[in-house]
Amino acid sequence: MTTPDLLRPLAILAAMRDIPGWLEDDEAELLIAAAAHVTRGGGARRLVEIGSYQGRSTIVLAATIRALSPDSRVFAIDPHEGTVGSADARLNHGSPTFDAFVANIAAAGVAAFVEPVRSLSYEARWNDTIDLLFIDGLHDRFNVERDYRHFARFLNPDAIVLFHDYAAYYPGVVAFVDTLVAQEGWSIAAHAGSMVMLYRGA
Template sequence: MLWEAVSRLPAGSTVVEIGSHQGRSTVVLGHAARAVGARVVAIDAFVDGRLFGGASTRDLFERNIAKAGLDDVVELVVGYSTKLRHTWSRPFDLLYVDGKHDYWTYVDDLRWSAHMPPGSEILVHDCFSSIGVTAGTLHKVLFGNRFTYVDRSRSLARFVLRRPGPADRLRVLQQLPWFVGNVFLKVLLRLRLSKVAAWAGHQGPYDPF
């Protein structure tokens, strides 16, 4: 889905990725960008701590980008997306949001779309899987007038920068049973009820995505 979104861009376009971690998705975006003559700006704060990795994660990111031969395609910008946004002035054509998944950060990350032309695509990871991201989607997409939900591949959702109609809002509502199922499975995993989660159709020890 990431590859296809970049492939629809014209030459000279710019992709902004919020939340790069070790660069797995950045590599996909980078190779797709090279194929169409685009560039990728990867934004990540590389926060220290067990969940985020800090400086060691940045080292892994830079090593993975170099190993993929994408140093000339991918530009790394280190910092919090919520702080960088206030001084950002460069236009871009595709936004991929996979940063911090709380409601407030996600909603703020959607405001990066102010630098995009109408009709541009926005991809959001963990949509209808993360509570914070889903809450932000309901607020800004279901009840908003700026973003239109198009489709998803599992929890990777695609939006377009245009005013939604009734059918577009209905498509958002149709994803909620899947979201409720994901939350139910996550609760089971937190309670260490993996056998019950397996009975409910979940495979493996990790959260559903």
């Protein structure tokens, strides 16, 4: 008899905390809830993450689908060049992160549920539907919008979109998310820390 893989949010948060990054516990809890929401109907789902860094949020998403929807996959898109921040304010350039990313998802036991895409988001080739889109790349308005527009046409009608760093310290993220809500039929479903979750609806 196969032992079931139970969803254990506290264990996911504990594993996440060992990984360098900026995702806080309440934001990770919202990611868990979002991944659980899009997988609730069964079947294989595609979760696309833009901006993986060393795998902190990737592990949260992948551990959730491992427990709830093992046929689903997280597509983790990042060039892993070590550049973070905002192009209209300050960019920080660190060491390449791909080796650390691969090691971290393997150590967390979720590598089988992650498809790394080592690419700039807008250069990534994509032709499949998307059930969850999580945008956490560069945080200026131009790059946030470019990330979203490149994948928006692939979103399922009931897909959800999450943005990290929806906060005053990154006004470009706030401006673009507010535009989606005001002009493009999206509504805010939930907000935790600087994480905001959108769905299509009134």
